[in-house]
Amino acid sequence: METPFIDKHYKLVTECKQGSKKACFELYRLYAKAMLNVAFRILNDMNEAEDVLQEAFVDAFNKLKDFRQETTFGLWLKQIVINKSINLLRKRRLEWVELExxxxxxxxxxxxxxxxxxxxxxxxxxxxxxxxxxxxxxxxxxxxxxxxxxxxxxxxxxxxxxxxxxxxxxxxxxxxxxxxxxxxx
Structure with a gap:
């Protein structure tokens, strides 16, 4: 049996897939703060974290038709935010310490x-x-x-x-x- 929380989010994702701007805004409102915190913890720069957040939501909404809800929207979005944050770090030419x-x-x-x-x-x-x-x-x-x-x-x-x-x-x-x-x- 699904919980009301999961049912609500599933419904919002379904409505977004059908083109509802209101549902997209509601998903943004529900997840923006948490995803901003994820990006900020990785990037340590609020301006960059805000940019990553916006790019992640744009990508998520553009790719929503491919989201099959095998996982939660939040986990899927979090992975997008993390990947975008890591890619931004790579653009800064972050050098990782390789070990002997x-x-x-x-x-x-x-x-x-x-x-x-x-x-x-x-x-x-x-x-x-x-x-x-x-x-x-x-x-x-x-x-x-x-x-x-x-x-x-x-x-x-x-x-x-x-x-x-x-x-x-x-x-x-x-x-x-x-x-x-x-x-x-």
Missing amino acids: NDQLENIAEAEENDDEDIQYRVVQVKEAMQQLPEGYRVVLSLYLLEGYDHEEIAQILSISENTSRTQFLRAKRKLNEVLKIKGVA
């Missing part, structure tokens, strides 16, 4: 140890994350905030899974350094 094989030892063990880190207040962590290099911030955001695993992050960013893991570990260490400087850690 000898640097890959004990990554899983180090990751387990880092999971026991102290809990920080959300606002302070977000502010500290904005100070991270883009590569670190993107992997950290995709992993911790968006819930992607390293295999998915590797596919999204066209990097190796080990690079994703290492960027994540380095991002956590750098985040800890920034928080210590701010007197939080």
